[in-house]
Amino acid sequence: MTYPIQVQNLTKKFDQFTAVDNITFKVKEGEIFGFLGANGAGKTTAMRMLCGLSLPTSGEAEIAGFDLNKYPEKIKKNIGYMSQKFSLYEDLTVRENIRFYGGIYGLDNEKIKSKTNTMLSTLSLLEEKNTLVKSLPLGWRQKIAFSVAMVHDPKIIFLDEPTGGVDPIARREFWNMIYEVANNGTTVFVTTHYMDEAEYCSRVCIMVDGRIDALDTPLSLKKQFNSKDMNEVFVKLARHSKRTE
């Protein structure tokens, strides 16, 4: 078994405040790893460290086989990232967005062209390729943003609350896309605060006050906490939180 993400005693402090408190975990290849927590629990901070957007105060991590503290540049080539803002340029067309992101990951023109075509036909958006992103509905943007984050076929994809603000049907469809990339061997690391989404994950890690309070498959977690669904598990754990929003 290979572990594309291995985290050891990772900590992030902002002055006196410990946002992420000594977390340790491993993520298996091709797994959909859910990172759960209330607002302010530290899940986004943890993810930002793993993506190289933020430097850890202490601790170690190995991402895609590279040490986070030593080779952040090598890690960057092997990971994809999609934030809750979907991060597309609204004044560029769908095709220009794909071209740009493909370009900054160093894909050549041929590759970008073929990628654009497969991507748009999979999303059945071929007709919209010259439409400005700002005139597309949010659900479509989200799917495009996800495909764009996958444009360079990364080993790991980090999704930061990827379903914020879209309707349930679009969310469902989006999770189908996640399953597909996971089936193709990409490791998916996803933060969310929708508990129904937690049920879709292979394993779930619940953060409370910067620490990991539980980590297991949704099924075992429900058994362990004697709960009927993930929502109940979460409420039982988060009840003890000392942090207020």
Add this chain to the structure above:
Amino acid sequence: MKQFLFFIKKEFTHVWRDGHTLFILLAMPLTQILIFGFALTNEVKNSSIGILDNSKDKASVELIARISASRYFDVVSIIPDNAHIDPTFKKGKIKMALIMPSDFEESLLHSNSAKIQLIADASDPNTATTLINYASAIIRDYQKELMANQDFPNTIKTEIKMLYNPQLKGSYNFVPGVIAMILMLLCSMMTSISIVKEKELGTMEVILVSPIVPLRVIFAKMIPYFIVSMINITTILLLSVFVLEVPIKGNLILLISECILFTITVLALGLLISIVAKSQQIAIFISLMGLFLPTIMLSGFMFPIENMPIGLQLISNLVPSKWFYHIIKNIMIKGSSLQHVWKETAILVGMMLVLVTVSIKKFKIRME
């Protein structure tokens, strides 16, 4: 390198797509030059004046004719008597009144002195002084002609020569100022907005997660605005030479190089703003209050620095536009070469180096 090209292409698309902004940016030099050149001028022309002629003799009529013939004055009111002087001023009809005594010609010819009274509306002191000076000059000329065939012993004649700008044209002063203003606005505000916009959109995060070197992101952002700035400088120089008839006396290559130096300095300032500012509004606010206002007030373009309190004079030394304005004015109007402006240029180069270093360092820290 190829990634960099993708980036530059994207930046150009942004600028190109936002047609309204691009239009404003390119039309700005045109409107500024026209406004400053033809509307906002501190030269005094066609000022309304009133005349009270108590003598109505040959000499007074002739002098009045000369005054009303001058392009500085426009006689709008003939005041019947002393009691009407004050009300005419209060109504705002006139800026100056010329009062001829009842025995003007008589005293001019027979006694040695004739008195004329000039009353000016000094609620605007600069205009008042200028009007009085113009009127006195016309009266002096008239007097000189009258005395032409007489020799006065012991008179001192001052011969005045206005160097570099013999016609005392205001445009000589503001063309360099407009260049400084537009570059400041364009480079600092537009670059900071375009960087902060990426932060707001969240695209900056995605870019920082990607393997592209952050420094290249910044350079790519600056290039389109650098080019727009160069276009604007060309527009301003062409307009000032061909429309306002302000000559470029110095070396054109030196002039352009100084403009490029200043452009890079303000681009670095824009980058610095974008590091501090969290939103586009804040970026706009900082560049207007922190850069644009000092450019207008402390560069010497609108208000002479020598007249300011010592504290402000010291502060003005920190404003890059002050040095740039000084350099451009000297090169354009006086025809100075580098050996005359090397000190100011060195200061500007120093500022540029400090700003570029600081902003690049700060930008790296941000992403960590």
